Amino acid sequence: MEEFNHLYEMLSQVQGYVYPNEVDLQWGLLIVQYPYLTGLVAGAFITASLERVFNVKALKVTYELSLLTALAFLLVATMPLISHLGHPERFYEIMITPHLTSAMAIFGFVYLWYLMVVLLLEIWFDYRRDMVLWAREAKGLKKWLYKILTLGVNDISPKTVMWDNKIGYFITVVGIPSAFLLHGYVGFIFGSVKANPWWSSVLMPVIFLFSAMVSGIALIMLVYMVVSYVRKKKPDMLALDTIAKFLFYVIILDFTLEGLDQIHRIYEAEESFEIISMLVSGKLYITLIVVQVFLGTIIPLVILGIFQFYKPKDSIRRVLYLIVSLLILVGIFFMRWNVVIGGQLFSKSFYGFTGYKTLIVGSEGLLMATVWVIVPFSILAFLLWLLPPWKKLSSKELTEAES
């Protein structure tokens, strides 16, 4: 009986009419996390690509940091998805017998492509020379780790290193569409559900993509400031200002697209319109209007907008950048929340609402979700210990060291 207490509580919160099977909301907190984490990966990667492909010199200091952040989050991105399954032990079925009409079936492949072919390779080519050099100096465990990671390719003649760079560049070029694919595709998982008018929209993949960029760029901004603080170094203001500028433009794009989606909905006012407007002005008011739109979009937009014309002194900008990046990260989290949870709060009969309460324990609970937030940051800390971007030698230093 006890396992159903939660459902009886939800039943008492039903407003209007929902199909009996709808009292139990299917995709909870962990499925909110899944597009959130994947979005951070895609966004962080795109930030890294800015430096390499579009040659934004000011972002050189955050290039490796962005790549490592993307990797740390990518390694856990599937975990919330797998742990929420009824039968996590059957997960491999998606890979070996994918049912190709399903948007979800392709996920394993998109994911592996991105992890193996794009991220790992790009990081490897970027760090190979340094790992060879570090292997010479380091002692104990670290030395062995570097030796293994170089895969025995120890040639660091200028010619080979030039090839490393060329291949790395090529992978980044392939990586950008891959990052778009990874996250646009996550949007499609929701956007293609025709039964759900809150999800079903052609704009969904594009919106997911741009919001992913917003959150990823904000994450890099935050991580860069925190890492600098921990290393007791002042963050490079030019880099921060440049990130902020990109952030500003991407938020505008993202906001426009989301606005367009809503305006379209309001103007067409289809059968589902009444229930959706009740949803937005009722159950989603705090998370959508207050947190996502006001705190997570408008305030950052205003602050970053002002900075485009008027720059207060560094210390003030730093504090405000910290606040802005946190606001955006929270805002985008609730954007995912509003999509995933919001889409299940109203009945497909359009006659009522069910409720949702985050459980603390269990495979869908808050504790589990917290684990999947802590783990990527721990991985990132480990990666930064193993592959510190600030210890990489620039080409100039290298030639000096060689001579």
Added chain:
Amino acid sequence: MGTKRVKNSRRDFLKKTAIVGGGAIAASILNPFDAVLIASEDPGDKSKVWWAYVIDIDKCIGCGRCANACKNENDVPKEPFFFRTWVEQYTINNNHEVHVESPNGGIDGFDQSLDKSDVFKSFFVPKMCNHCHKSPCVQVCPVGATYDTPDGVVLVDDDYCIGCRYCVQACPYGCRYIHPEKKVADKCTLCYHRISKGKTTACIEVCPTGARMIGDLNDDKGPLVKFLKKHNCLVLKPHLNTGSKLFYNSLNAEVR
């Protein structure tokens, strides 16, 4: 098992597209009733059974016996959150406001909460899986655990389902739930274990008024096709083009 099914559905895809395309053209020159039928026409072997279902709303008295019999027959958990079939009571008052209820899926019967003089119209609508032949649930299942049988029944393979719940999201009619013990998707099987042995479904067996009927859509002289000929039947949410094979007689526009 799953691989085989996946291959079959791929092979059939082109064939199906061609015929659905043709069907749409044919439908435009026929009367609207035929259009409903043709919209769900299966290209499969005409000489074999193709299951469909009819519910006559005029006959349903809302006793809820079907929902109860289904739970007993099919090991559906007794809690009021899991149903393979349930009954809804629609009441439209004099201000044309729609009120829908389904306490415990209708198993314990219904009370009319509105005063008689306020009621403009009231009726019962039994709901269940529509055994859609272009069904969104089959389409979205990432491993092919939800599949179409050749005789037109949508089933879930318990040993194969990973419990991702994508199908529950994709079904526009709320017909699926996750079985709390088995942790896999569950829904009406059209009592496949019974109909394949020549028996009828548990819900039909107990219905005191004969409001429910199962039949072969390929059998032109059978009772189901005859019923469809005589009555104006509709499917739920036709705009979603799910190819529903559950036909309702006397369906009101308010029903969703």
